[in-house]
Amino acid sequence: MLTGKQKRYLRSQAHHLSPIFQVGKGGVNDNMIKQIGEALEVRELIKVSILQNCEEDRGEVAEAxxxxxxxxxxxxxxxxxxxxxxxxxxKQIVLP
Known part of the structure; x- marks a missing residue:
């Protein structure tokens, strides 16, 4: 579980990043989760974009x-x- 200070630090680090995954009409699937897990192992911090045609709620997508x-x-x-x-x-990012 991240503290508020750690989340603030990570938000500042993520500000300049571009989204490397997109969630569209198909929603979240096992293959996408597997690829995101692999990307997190390499990068530690990533952005995911939710497209306009995604039928699921963005909060549910984020939690999933x-x-x-x-x-x-x-x-x-x-x-x-x-x-x-x-x-x-x-490991690249050192949390405060």
Whole structure:
């Protein structure tokens, strides 16, 4: 579980990132969760964009992705989700 200070730090680190995944009409599926988990292992911090044609609620999408990838939900702002997961082999981000 992240503290408020850690989330604030991660939001500042994620500000300049571009979304590398998009959730569309199909919603969240197992393959997407697997790929996001692998991306988190390499990058630790990623953004996911929710497209206009996504039929699910953005809060539900964020929770499903965080739970499936065993990651921390840092922020949901607009149609963008920020996820963090500490890497076991490729640790780059040091939390305050």
């Amino acid at each position: 992705l965080a739970e499936g990838a065993e990651a921390e939900l840092v922020q949901v702002i607009g149609n963008t989700i920020v996820l963090y997961k500490e890497s076991s082999e490729n």
